[in-house]
Amino acid sequence: MPSLTLSEITYYRSQLADYPDAIIALDEIVVCDGDLDDAAINLALSVGQTPDRTDWLEGLAKRYRVEICQENLINELSQGHIIPVINHLMTTKIGPDILVLPVVLYVLKTGVDEFCSPLNLKIT
Known part of the structure; x- marks a missing residue:
């Protein structure tokens, strides 16, 4: 169950005022x-x-995986830069804009490399 501390929330609030x-x-x-x-x-x-399960956010994040796991966005997230990722995901219209931040924060809390690793698997 990923969560944010109040100091993390305060930090993101200042970054995302716009x-x-x-x-x-x-x-x-x-x-x-x-x-x-x-x-x-x-x-x-x-x-x-209508979310229908307790791990609904994980399932939602998976719908964004191909977009999030582009090399340039992985690099941005790895450096803690969420605004370029948010901007990109909002333009894709995969889901409502109001859900983009929870998805991005979920990926950060899960770990970008771990989240993107299923796309790196090669079938032999």
Whole structure:
């Protein structure tokens, strides 16, 4: 269960001041005591989606995997730069913009290399 501390939330809030959907997502993460899964489910419900399992955020993140795991975005995330990744994912329209930040934070908390490793498997 990935979660954020209040200091992490404060840090991201200052970085994402120009992203209203990200601020709404951060507010929900605060309400959920830093729990990314709970916040993502609440946000999904608020935009008419119907999360049907407790690991719903993991499943949502997997839908973004091909986009997130592009070399340039992996490099950005590895350096802690989330804004280029958020901008890119918002343009893809894979899901509602309000869910992009929880997905990106989930990937960071999971570990970018671990998250992207299924795409590096080669079938022999």
